[in-house]
Amino acid sequence: MDEIVREALVKWPNVPHCTGWLLLDRRGNWRMRDEAAQARGAAGEPIRHVALLGFINRNYECDARGQSFFQNGPQRVYVELGYTPWVVRLAVSAEGPLVLSDQAGNAFEPAAAWLDDEGSVLFSDAATPARIAVLHDHDLDLFSAHATLSEDGSGGAFAWRADAMLSLQPVQRGEVAGRFGFVASPAALAAQGARGSD
Incomplete structure (x- = not known):
């Protein structure tokens, strides 16, 4: 502040x-x-x-x-x-790995990921309390290039780093606010x- x-x-x-x-x-x-x-x-x-x-x-x-x-x-x-209270952008950094940044341009380090029933991708970080962010829809193609989805599209995994896979958990959009407080x-x-x- x-x-x-x-x-x-x-x-x-x-x-x-x-x-x-x-x-x-x-x-x-x-x-x-x-x-x-x-x-x-x-x-x-x-x-x-x-x-x-x-x-x-x-x-x-x-x-x-x-x-x-x-x-x-x-x-x-x-x-x-x-x-959600935060919106993140996904990009490839100059050094090569993926980076997420929030709407203010600050780094966002994901700790968990979700797919909602309307096709949106959400991330939470490890802060206390955790911040929950939706991925900007312009970045879904880049996300898809680094993700594998289950056949029904309700889950899968996101290759955030070479040594860090995030499980993609299903969530209902209508439950997101209550679930993440x-x-x-x-x-x-x-x-x-x-x-x-x-």
């Missing part, structure tokens, strides 16, 4: 949280969702400003309830997720809480 953000939190500790306005889409793009986009259930406009993207990525975290957020100075902006829509959760308090 940026030091300027830490200072703002100390100076203004009681700024209300914000939900619904920021989305991380299935391809790792940050999107702004104005009221019209939220009303339509639309993804919103991609953020293209390089400095703003860097600021969001440096101040992106997850709370104890599994809700992802961007700490925008003193205000916590909860993030709607297109799928994240909230895909903090805005929907907030709305449920508001209805429950009426």
Whole structure:
């Protein structure tokens, strides 16, 4: 987290949280969702400003309830997720082995892998708690070149390194958020809480 953000939190500790306005889409793009986009259930406009993207990525975290957020100075902006809290890209490094990097460009070292029932590939890392990430769909061909799948396509193995094979475990997309402990829509959760308090 940026030091300027830490200072703002100390100076203004009681700024209300914000939900619904920021989305991380299935391809790792940050999107702004104005009221019209939220009303339509639309993804919103991609953020293209390089400095703003860097600021969001440096101040992106997850709370104890599994809700992802961007700490925008003193205000916590909860993030709607297109799928998982992280999106990774797969590439071949200049030295030859495969590398994974998250939407912020940071290295992502996979510890386990899954195939969901809609054809998406997911990875978790060894962090505590583990981060769960979906593979960008543009990288499925490269993934396939290093994977072997069972006949029914529900499992297999991924050759991450010459000496490291990751078993591909099946998972249902609808179970991913619950299984990995994240909230895909903090805005929907907030709305449920508001209805429950009426």
